Amino acid sequence: MPDTNLPSAALIDRLRTILGPRGLVTDAADTAPHVEDWRRLYRGRTQAVLRPASTEELAAVVGACAAAGVAIVPQGGNTSMVGGAVPAEDGSELVLSLARMNRVRAIDPVDLTLTIEAGATLRAAQTAAQEAGCLLPLSIGSEGTAQVGGILSTNAGGNNTVRYGNARDLVLGLEVVLPDGQVWNGLRRLRKDNTGYCLRQLFVGAEGTLGVITAAVLKLVPRPRETAVALCAMASAEAALALFNRVQTHDPASIQAFEYMSGLGLRFVLKHIPGVALPLAAPAEHYALIELATPRPNAGLRAILEAVLETAMEQGEVLDAVIAESEGQRAALWKLREEHSEAQKREGASVKNDVSVPVSKVPELIRRATVACELLMPGIRAVPFGHMGDGNIHFNLEQPEGMDPAAFLAQDHAIMDAVCAVVRDLDGSFSAEHGIGKLKPYMMPDWRGGAELALMQRIKQAIDPQGLMNPGKVLP
Amino acid sequence: MPDTNLPSAALIDRLRTILGPRGLVTDAADTAPHVEDWRRLYRGRTQAVLRPASTEELAAVVGACAAAGVAIVPQGGNTSMVGGAVPAEDGSELVLSLARMNRVRAIDPVDLTLTIEAGATLRAAQTAAQEAGCLLPLSIGSEGTAQVGGILSTNAGGNNTVRYGNARDLVLGLEVVLPDGQVWNGLRRLRKDNTGYCLRQLFVGAEGTLGVITAAVLKLVPRPRETAVALCAMASAEAALALFNRVQTHDPASIQAFEYMSGLGLRFVLKHIPGVALPLAAPAEHYALIELATPRPNAGLRAILEAVLETAMEQGEVLDAVIAESEGQRAALWKLREEHSEAQKREGASVKNDVSVPVSKVPELIRRATVACELLMPGIRAVPFGHMGDGNIHFNLEQPEGMDPAAFLAQDHAIMDAVCAVVRDLDGSFSAEHGIGKLKPYMMPDWRGGAELALMQRIKQAIDPQGLMNPGKVLP
Numbered sequence: 001m002p003d004t005n006l007p008s009a010a011l012i013d014r015l016r017t018i019l020g021p022r023g024l025v026t027d028a029a030d031t032a033p034h035v036e037d038w039r040r041l042y043r044g045r046t047q048a049v050l051r052p053a054s055t056e057e058l059a060a061v062v063g064a065c066a067a068a069g070v071a072i073v074p075q076g077g078n079t080s081m082v083g084g085a086v087p088a089e090d091g092s093e094l095v096l097s098l099a100r101m102n103r104v105r106a107i108d109p110v111d112l113t114l115t116i117e118a119g120a121t122l123r124a125a126q127t128a129a130q131e132a133g134c135l136l137p138l139s140i141g142s143e144g145t146a147q148v149g150g151i152l153s154t155n156a157g158g159n160n161t162v163r164y165g166n167a168r169d170l171v172l173g174l175e176v177v178l179p180d181g182q183v184w185n186g187l188r189r190l191r192k193d194n195t196g197y198c199l200r201q202l203f204v205g206a207e208g209t210l211g212v213i214t215a216a217v218l219k220l221v222p223r224p225r226e227t228a229v230a231l232c233a234m235a236s237a238e239a240a241l242a243l244f245n246r247v248q249t250h251d252p253a254s255i256q257a258f259e260y261m262s263g264l265g266l267r268f269v270l271k272h273i274p275g276v277a278l279p280l281a282a283p284a285e286h287y288a289l290i291e292l293a294t295p296r297p298n299a300g301l302r303a304i305l306e307a308v309l310e311t312a313m314e315q316g317e318v319l320d321a322v323i324a325e326s327e328g329q330r331a332a333l334w335k336l337r338e339e340h341s342e343a344q345k346r347e348g349a350s351v352k353n354d355v356s357v358p359v360s361k362v363p364e365l366i367r368r369a370t371v372a373c374e375l376l377m378p379g380i381r382a383v384p385f386g387h388m389g390d391g392n393i394h395f396n397l398e399q400p401e402g403m404d405p406a407a408f409l410a411q412d413h414a415i416m417d418a419v420c421a422v423v424r425d426l427d428g429s430f431s432a433e434h435g436i437g438k439l440k441p442y443m444m445p446d447w448r449g450g451a452e453l454a455l456m457q458r459i460k461q462a463i464d465p466q467g468l469m470n471p472g473k474v475l476p
Numbered sequence: 477m478p479d480t481n482l483p484s485a486a487l488i489d490r491l492r493t494i495l496g497p498r499g500l501v502t503d504a505a506d507t508a509p510h511v512e513d514w515r516r517l518y519r520g521r522t523q524a525v526l527r528p529a530s531t532e533e534l535a536a537v538v539g540a541c542a543a544a545g546v547a548i549v550p551q552g553g554n555t556s557m558v559g560g561a562v563p564a565e566d567g568s569e570l571v572l573s574l575a576r577m578n579r580v581r582a583i584d585p586v587d588l589t590l591t592i593e594a595g596a597t598l599r600a601a602q603t604a605a606q607e608a609g610c611l612l613p614l615s616i617g618s619e620g621t622a623q624v625g626g627i628l629s630t631n632a633g634g635n636n637t638v639r640y641g642n643a644r645d646l647v648l649g650l651e652v653v654l655p656d657g658q659v660w661n662g663l664r665r666l667r668k669d670n671t672g673y674c675l676r677q678l679f680v681g682a683e684g685t686l687g688v689i690t691a692a693v694l695k696l697v698p699r700p701r702e703t704a705v706a707l708c709a710m711a712s713a714e715a716a717l718a719l720f721n722r723v724q725t726h727d728p729a730s731i732q733a734f735e736y737m738s739g740l741g742l743r744f745v746l747k748h749i750p751g752v753a754l755p756l757a758a759p760a761e762h763y764a765l766i767e768l769a770t771p772r773p774n775a776g777l778r779a780i781l782e783a784v785l786e787t788a789m790e791q792g793e794v795l796d797a798v799i800a801e802s803e804g805q806r807a808a809l810w811k812l813r814e815e816h817s818e819a820q821k822r823e824g825a826s827v828k829n830d831v832s833v834p835v836s837k838v839p840e841l842i843r844r845a846t847v848a849c850e851l852l853m854p855g856i857r858a859v860p861f862g863h864m865g866d867g868n869i870h871f872n873l874e875q876p877e878g879m880d881p882a883a884f885l886a887q888d889h890a891i892m893d894a895v896c897a898v899v900r901d902l903d904g905s906f907s908a909e910h911g912i913g914k915l916k917p918y919m920m921p922d923w924r925g926g927a928e929l930a931l932m933q934r935i936k937q938a939i940d941p942q943g944l945m946n947p948g949k950v951l952p
Contacts, residue, residue: 110721110836111867157668166668169645184927191866192633192642192832192908194681195924196950197932201644201677205670222725245586249698251772253729296727296780304772356668360586390667391587432668448671451660455939456673462938463931474672 004468005069006092007047015050015094018060023100025049034075034095035087038142042083042438045091046073053100055175055183055214062212063181065094071468072096074208076150077121079142081354082437084154084207084473093471098149101214104128112220113172113189118149118213125218134220137164141338149213155205157433159257162389164221167204173217174200179210179464189217202459207435208470210463224293227256228301229330230309232321233284237363239317240288243308244359244389246317247290250308254301256293258389259337260362262286265383268343268398269336276335279322288388289337340385344398349405350383351415353395355423356432362388365395365426372418373397377411392432395419441476480944481545482568483523491526491570494536499576501525510551510571511563514618518559518914521567522549529576531651531659531690538688539657541570547944548572550684552626553597555618557830558913560630560683560949569947574625577690580604588696589648589665594625594689598632601694610696613640617814625689631681633909635733635767638865640697643680649693650676655686655940665693678935683911684946686939700769703732704777705806706785708797709760713839715793716764719784720835720865722793723766726784730777732769734865735813736838738762741859744819744874745812752811755798764864765813816861820874825881826859827888829871829895832908838864841871841902848894849873853887868908871895917952 016024025031026048035044050072052058065072071093075085087093098119106115109132116125122136122143129136140146140158150156152174156167164170173188176199186200203213234240237260244258263285270278292301305323312318324330344350357365370382379400386394397415399408420430430447431440444453453475460467460475492500501507502524511520526548528534541548547569551561563569574595582591585608592601598612598619605612616622616634626632628650632643640646649664652675662676679689710716713736720734739761745752768777781799788794800806820826833841846858855876862870873891875884896906906923907916920929929951936943936951 108834108836110717111834112724113834155670155674157670161668165645168674169641178927178931182927182930184931186928188903188905189834190832190903190905190908191835192637192863192868193905194631194633194909194911195905195907196681196912196920196929197686197935198631198644198677198681199928199931201674202935205672205674210673222728241586248588249771251770252698253770253772294727294729295725296729356666358584358587358589358665359667360584387668392668427664427666429664429666429669429671431671432666433670435670436672444672451654451658452662452675453672454658455654455660455675458938459673459678459935462934 004071004092004471007070007094008068011064011068011070012048014064015048015061018064019050019052019057023051023053023057025051034078034097037083037086038079039081042086044087044089046087046093046095047091049095049097051097051100055177058101058212058214059177059181059183062177062179066180066466066468069466070094071471073470074098074149074212076118076147077142077145079146079150080154080437081434082439084435084437085150086438088472096212098147105215107132109134111189114218114220115187115189115215116148116218117215118147120148122146122148122151129220130223133223135223136218137221138167138170148216152204152213152216153206153208154435157387157390157392159259159387161387162258163255168201170219171200171204171216172219174203174213175215176203177212177214179466179469187215187217207437207474209460209474210469222295225295225297226293226299226301227330228292228305229324229333230290230305230321231279231333231336232288232290232309233280233319234286234288234317235284235319237286237366240286240388241360241363242317243288243312246312247308251304254292254294254304255389256291257289259289259386260388260393261289261337261340261385262383264381265340265385266336268347268383269339272343272346273339276332276339280320282320284319289333344383344396347398349399349408351397351412353416353419354432354434355395355419355428355430356390356392357423357426357428359389359391361426362391362393365393365422365428369395369419369422372422373415376414376418379403436474438473441474444476480547480568480947483546483570484544487540487544487546488524490540491524491537494540495526495528495533499527499529499533501527510554510573513559513562514555515557518562520563520565522563522569522571523567525571525573527573527576531653534577534688534690535653535657535659538653538655542656542942542944545942546570547947549946550574550625550688552594552623553618553621555622555626556630556913557910558915560911560913561626562914564948572688574623581691583608585610587665590694590696591663591665591691592624592694593691594623596624598622598624598627605696606699609699611699612694613697614643614646624692628680628689628692629682629684630911633866633868635735635863637863638734639731644677646695647676647680647692648695650679650689651691652679653688653690655942655945663691663693683913683950685936685950686945698771701771701773702769702775702777703806704768704781705800705809706766706781706797707755707809707812708764708766708785709756709795710762710764710793711760711795713762713842716762716864717836717839718793719764719788722788723784727780730768730770730780731865732767733765735765735862736864736869737765737813737816737861738859740857741816741861742812744823744859745815748819748822749815752815756796758796760795765809820859820872823874825875825884827873827891829892830908830910831871831895831899831904831906832866832868833899833902833904835865835867837902838867838869841869841898841904845871845895845898848898849891852890852894855879912950914949917950920952
């Protein structure tokens with residue numbers, strides 16, 4: 001990777017001229033939230049946070065930095081789980097905040113498209129869709145803070161991927177400022193357009209290393225009118241998979257989410273989170289949370305869910321189940337799933353693995369990775385949960401009871417390696433949703449090496465030959 | 477673009493050694509079908525057609541050609557509408573046929589994935605899916621001949637894009653032989669995998685100019701169990717769009733196809749195709765063909781369709797409608813749509829435009845492009861039809877009655893320009909489904925020029941620096 005230059009005082013002046021007084025922040029107190037990541041894994045330094053208000057301003061500052069050979073870290077809501085938006089410790093990189101570029105440019109409920117700037121929060125985008133009678137079918141925990149540009153740059157997933165795909169699948173068009181300051185206006189809202197290489201899919205998921213996404217055309221869907229949610233107790237992960245397959249074969253277009261939880265994970269939630277209760281007669285070792293939804297009027301989703309669960313109970317797949325009778329009950333069932341991370345935090349130290357395998361191999365992953373971790377460290381407590389319908393399990397490991405948290409965390413790499421060895425044997429991925437960022441580039445040669453990594457490096461070199469865009473992220 | 481070399485006798489010998497006697501064809505009679513495109517727009521020459529039986533053989537021949545600086549034209553079923561798989565006239569390029577690489581490598585009805593080699597026909601892939609109780613949701617007219625590799629390299633669309641997306645949306649993983657003969661094994665079957673740049677989407681739609689797709693993991697869906705098809709007569713294209721919007725808002729997940737036909741186009745079918753009849757009381761100037769489908773048992777699709785059509789008739793959108801009562805009637809309704817091209821051929825000479833616009837602008841496209849062509853040539857007959865639900869209209873123009881076909885075809889560029897001017901004004905695309913091939917690279921600078929085309933050229937240069945992969949296609 002080529003060397004980059006430190007920002008000179010002259011460059012900072014030039015950037016201030018372009019951006020105006022509101023557009024450039026140098027005060028340490030103001031830049032502080034921009035130099036540390038959400039998980040507090042990394043703390044960098046920067047001379048300035050650049051806050052352009054328009055694509056033209058953004059292009060001008062990127063062009064000025066390119067001319068000066070100064071590197072840039074594009075930053076959305078700064079909610080990365082892998083340090084994807086922190087600047088380097090040496091202060092050589094400028095942070096480029098998209099926060100002021102947050103306008104809805106257009107929305108069309110017939111086309112089912114939303115054209116929106118990168119700095120809008122995901123929630124603002126969802127709200128804009130809702131006000132037009134539509135749904136933006138992407139939802140993640142950080143949606144109140146995470147921004148559209150970051151969501152796309154990291155190809156966010158979430159609970160509804162099983163139905164609507166990842167962020168990548170929702171993008172029809174992009175506007176991107178390239179590393180040399182040129183603007184590519186690819187804000188097309190076409191469902192079919194075979195005119196050369198599919199550039200948009202290269203920038204989606206590139207984590208800001210190839211350019212800065214400044215606006216996007218997102219696909220919307222008609223808003224669901226009916227919902228049905230069930231919590232099911234099961235004897236095994238295999239039974240949970242069988243149930244998923246049963247629902248999917250029955251009415252795949254209605255599956256809004258299909259989440260897996262372990263018995264231990266749910267016990268942690270019941271133990272640590274106030275005001276939650278298990279709405280079943282007896283606890284189990286495995287659970288599934290199913291949500292069906294559809295815009296179809298009078299769809300009878302509840303009857304569909306009941307019919308599927310009845311058969312599944314006859315077949316012994318489901319031990320017990322409850323269907324939400326109200327919006328309050330629906331929220332209560334989801335709370336059992338959503339509080340998993342918080343409950344694990346309160347139980348003690350934990351090591352997180354965001355992994356995926358082919359859907360059919362999820363039960364084998366859960367079984368084998370649990371054994372592997374228990375062999376490594378007696379007393380360790382596996383708490384797998386997450387998006388079974390996508391094959392994406394958050395395979396978290398809780399410290400043995402009574403162990404010193406620091407001593408446990410000192411073993412984090414050994415634990416991650418034990419999980420990853422199983423994932424690899426099952427043709428899985430070491431990063432399903434969270435991406436690579438600054439945390440995982442070292443894993444790329446081992447997992448994506450050879451022709452694949454070489455191709456990525458050639459593309460990086462072709463598009464960002466000076467290596468100015470988000471250095472040190474994604475590629476080793 | 478760099479110069480390539482003519483294949484030497486030594487290279488041909490080397491390739492014959494790699495491929496064996498069945499794997500290399502030089503006889504003119506045997507190579508003839510490989511040097512001309514389906515529409516007979518181009519006729520090239522080649523010294524040999526290479527027919528590897530495995531990825532290893534294919535990689536070895538690509539490597540040998542790269543070492544010799546000889547160019548290659550990857551070829552599937554050779555059904556391109558834009559001359560995408562024909563070799564150059566000067567005989568400098570070798571044709572690489574995928575036809576012998578046609579195995580199903582794996583199929584998994586729980587994962588809903590099919591791993592298949594590039595040389596399998598689309599129909600063979602559909603059949604493999606069907607035998608596993610699933611549906612490969614991609615269907616195009618040439619599916620009996622077109623091959624998986626070609627379908628992906630051209631990002632094929634078809635009638636069901638409105639529901640399942642384009643070929644691009646069905647690809648989870650790829651195996652690709654790169655221009656230097658290296659193999660990239662990206663045959664992952666993961667629904668979530670955020671580990672670096674999304675290389676597969678770069679090769680999909682690249683028309684063989686960046687490497688050779690040798691195998692793919694395709695998404696399947698559960699097979700529909702119930703279908704409902706209706707033909708509707710309407711007073712305007714606006715009414716057809718309103719009906720589409722009505723069905724979409726009502727039950728989007730059931731829309732399998734939503735096709736538009738003009739009154740004139742249907743009259744041509746009734747006039748020229750034996751054994752077809754209009755199953756409505758009176759002809760109209762606009763028609764929509766709607767297919768709903770779902771795996772959901774006892775879905776009552778017919779009742780859903782009747783309810784929507786009843787409201788649409790009350791609102792004056794639909795003048796008359798018929799719902800198929802049997803599989804035979806369903807086929808008869810679809811025949812009215814499928815025979816459009818053949819009927820136009822029998823009526824006389826025609827000029828084809830495969831264009832797209834945002835869905836909401838289809839009625840405006842039809843109205844304005846019709847006027848533009850009539851102004852250009854009095855008596856010309858616009859016959860727009862196609863995938864209204866995707867905004868993709870085949871805007872074909874039939875010669876004026878009694879005009880000399882050759883004189884009409886001599887005006888083809890002026891006619892295409894008249895249509896394209898409207899398409900452009902509506903933020904549309906000059907190639908929705910068919911791609912660029914050899915026919916349309918000259919249009920790229922005007923439509924995709926500036927930063928976009930420059931990016932494509934940089935990527936081409938980075939991945940295929942010798943310019944050996946399908947020269948003269950896609951990029952000008």
